[in-house]
Amino acid sequence: MPEALCKLRNLKELDLSFNPLNGDALPHFQVCSLASLEQLHLSGIYPSFPLPLLRALCGLKDMRKLDLSHNNLTDDSMPHCLFDDLSYLESLDLSGNNLKNSHHILSALCRLRNLKRLDLSDNFLDDGSIPTCLFENHSVLESLDISHNNIRGSPGFFSGICKLRNLQVLNLQDNLIQGGLDPCVGGMTFLVSLDLSFNHFEGTISSSIFSNLTLLETLRLSNNRFDGLFLFASFANLSNLEAIDLTNNEFEVDTETPSWVPSFQLVSLDLRNTRLNQNYGHVIPTFISKQHKLKTLSLSYNALQGSVPSWLLYNSTLLMLSLRSNRLYGEIPASSQFQASNLLILDVSDNCLGSTLPTNVLESFPNLLYLNLSNNALEGTLPSFDNMLELEVLDLSHNFLLGKLPPALRQNHTSLAHLVLSNNNFHGEDMPRFSNMSNLLYLHLQNDGFIGVLPAAMFNLPVLKVMDISGNNLSGNVPDYFPLFPHLAILILARNQFHGIIPVSLCQMQKLHILDMSANLFSGVLPSCLGNITAWMKESQVLLLAFMWLSPSYTNYRVKVPLTTKGNALSYEGIPLSQMTILDLSMNHFTSEIPSQLGQLVALRSLNLSHNVLSGHMPESFMNLKKLESLDLSSNHLIGKIPPQMTQLDSLSTLNLAFNHLSGRIPFENKFVTFEASSYRGNKELCGPPLENDCVFSSPPQQHEEEEEEEEDEKQGIGESDFFFFSCIAVAYVLGFWSVIAPLLLSRNWRTTYYAKVDSCIELCKEKLHLS
Template identity: 30%
Template sequence: MKAIQEIYLSDNLLVLAENQVRGDSGLNEIGKLPDFSVLDLGYNFLNGSISKSFGQLSNLHVLRLAGNSFDGDVISEAHFSNFYNLGKLDLSYTSLTLKFNTGWIPPFQLSQIKLCSCKLGPGFPDWLRTQKDFLLVLEYPDISASGISDSLPYWFWGHGLWYLNMSFNQISGTFPTHSIDITHLDLRSNNFSGPLPHFSLYFGFIGTINLSKNKFTGSVSPICNFTGAVYLTLFDLSNNLFSGVVPDCLNCTELKFLDLSDNELSGEIPMWLGQRLSSLVFLSLQRNQFRGRIPHQLCELKYLQILDLSVNKISDSIPPCLKNFNSMAKKVSLDRRIELHLLDALYVTSLIDVRYVDEALITWKGTKQNYPQLGLLLAIDLSCNKLTGEIPEELSSLQELVALNLSRNFFTGKILQKIGHLRQLEVLDLSRNKFSGNIPTSLSELTFLSILDLSYNDLSGKIPTSTQLQSFDPSSFSHNRGLCGPPISPNCSMVEPPPGKPAVGGEEDSDEYMKWFYTGMGLGFEVGFWGFCSVVFFKRSWRHSYYRYLDNAKDWVYVSFVLLKARLVGRIKGLSTRSD
């Protein structure tokens, strides 16, 4: 071992966590010391393989090797053969492969299992069943990102759990009809299906439920039957197949994160979101089928930092009361990242430290782009809706706003003259609307602006001069009538306004229309032609009538041609006689 910065060796505890211990020989030497009850070598630079002699620490209660690089080394039951007293096991982020024989019964009973990023799959580890059979001893299993691509066994929900993380696997199956006792549940990025389960949160403890990126279907009405929902702080149902109206029953005064994006939810945006969820920091209803206007009750969410209502069917105008978002209007103390740090006093001795960090994805030019520091992001995204009217003047009071996306709507009038008051703005997208007039000169005062798109509007005049605005690509200002000056042209003296084009949709929509026009014309001709031929071929009477019609037409053309020829010959002879 080298570069040990801190060592704590007392009461049979060896703690060398988060130092710079390197190599593998030292780890195997420790296996010769049988009296340790706690061994914590987490987050060092240990590598290589782990000797089976390491399993001789028969008095070990806590083993933590998390955050080291064992490069896929295989751990078998021989490594754990003498761990009779082991209660807490943390091998997270070690890339270890746990390969146990089918039917193996461990000699220990764990209360905490942390095996994130270990290789457990593809089958579901059946030895975990032995850890659940002892009443409620197992309180903290983490088997996330462990390569499991199996269905969840029937016995798994036999007892309640304090914390469960099975995220980033390919686990499938449905949930039982009875209520599931849980406090922190993370099942995101799996293949779970069926209706939304019924949950019961432990009384008095703040809870989190993340079911995003699965295949759940049906209504979200089971939330009305949640027990202890008042203590829920994070609720994420995004990227599923939920449908229907959001019921008026959720009462979560502690809820900070609500993400219902990428589903098929419909109806109007619930007014009660702003009335009952007063602690909300993050609200996303993106990519659903919500319609109607933005309820003014949302303005009561004074702690809101991110509001995403994009890609819906919302109409009417922006309510001026959005100025009441205090977190966006005033400089307040914000965490560097929006993070839920959940550490309950009753479980300090169990070392349960649950952290949830949400990630913001800004929709930009049709794609989602990740924002690295969510806690610094104050964003409003209303893009891809049917909003109309002008941008309310009150929006200029949100002086701490970082990202504003109003693209692909039907806004009219001039761009907010006081847009320069939004001094912290880094992202501004007003493209594909019907804004007209000049670009406000105050826009040149936005020194932090790094993403700008004003394309496909009816803007005109000279682009304000500033180092910031002239550094953007000309596409940021394209398809506007009469805009001139750098970066789209050297100056305004010789520039003629280009012919007007429709702002909303632009060239892409025009090309799409022509493509479908020609496709439809070709299909129409083909269907008509073969339909006619089919009728003539299969119906004898029609076929005879059609042939008779062709004969009559041929005779008529022949007779008409002969008569016309006779007349022309007669006239020519008459002209030659007169000339003689």
């Protein structure tokens, strides 16, 4: 810290937050006088927080605002004198520390009688951590934040809070508070913001509890267990209300009875999953038509019925509208006054919308960033989308759309990041060619009925991460341009009619996490260079960004990818998808041996080579696949023994080696003890648990195997070698020759008899020839 700082005698505010300070950087701070300092910000200096600096604060008696948040401070690191002299302190932020057992610090807070704002959030606090004097000695406290702790709301907790009559902001979000909502909350008449979300509150909420909170602007009760009937009319007289969030409770919200007229103008309303108007025809709340400041509205997951009203779509102030997972039907209405909507986000997915997508309707939403109409019954051809130049996310999947993709969705669109058109009826159309889509991240065209070959060229897709064109009728060879997409992490070509060999160029895709080429007509050998793909050799995550705007509670569009692993077909998203590494080449015609280089893929989690014509032995290098969770080599022609080193794969939970020609004893230890007989069926020469057929050997298995190998070597060396064969011929020739010649040489009588016999044979042959 510069020494000159100490000369600023009249300094009122000092902010040193998020700097790597240490004791050596503050040699003069302890002795210099900054007596006029009123505001000091020391947030986020952990782990190098200089404790001498805290001791220097003890003399700053004029301090009004102190921020020590996110420093992992405890009782041991805080000097006891710290709060003794800060009698004028009005704002104290201790959030993001570790004050669970810091009784001295928390008790010292009781002496700060001028405190108006106190933030103790994210501190691992429980019911025993908070002293009762905190509620009794702070009559001027206006803001209390103890969110993100472990408070259960023991008896007396709320009665203590209700003593803080001047409290304007109360945040108890994300605790473990149980039981009903204490009626004393209704007496905190100065409340402006009340957040009780993400707790375990239960029971019915009295309609009178909010009637006196006339200053209330923000109310959040989401993600609790409130039940019964909640009448929206209880808010009728709260003229200052701007934001209401009742999401994910067990009560039924009734906005229609009794008859009422709102005195408020909401800015934000979230009623997701609240059984909205369940006993009143499942209608969209009619009072919304009178809300002329509304910017964000979510009525999702409520089984609402009827058509989408035009007054809702064309509310001039509305920026975000989510109606997903209801039972709305009909068509998207056109504007009655031909006015353009200001909507940025529109989600009407998972409904029963029918008819076509008229061009004049989409032209009414020129500002849309996000449009999700998936899982409906939309039909007809796609409109041009020419005027929707700001569109970032378009999801029209699971409809009955047909025809060609308009140029605006495949060429020169610089904003589009998510294009999801899967599960439609583009039957008979050629695979579209995409180019100059500079922000396209995710392309999903699976199960659309596209035919023909992949375009000869697709270029300038510099940030493409996910491409799924599975389940079409595409054929031909896989082109070589995929390595031109440097960030491609997920490539799914499954369930098509591609043929030929795997292009070696795929091995250049070093960020590839998931490659699924299953259920095609590929042939040839497996490229050994697949063992060099970096993302499979070194554990990493692929960053799959979700589309979020304003708050995750409104719109959170996650990338979903259907994958088959561990024998199950599931859709993966979020963190599980980002950590997934899969190589699936099953159901093709690959031949020859499995490359041992695949054993280098130590970060691979799922490997499926089943239903091919692979031969040879299982590579012993597979023992290195420590992260492997699923291995399927079934329905091939593999021979030999299961490498016993495979039992070292502690992460392996699914194994299928069925229908091969494997032999020998099954390794039965560690994770292999958990695999059932079905993992090995169809291998007649395998034995041992979990199969019923025992291994029968005349000696211990290992010794027996060694003896067999020695016998085979001896047979090969003596009885089956070429040297042995020709040696036998030579010996037979020598013995045969000398067994005849030797007697003739040794006996004169034998020679006379032998030659007389030969002469008689010659004469006999001549007579027969003469007669013939």
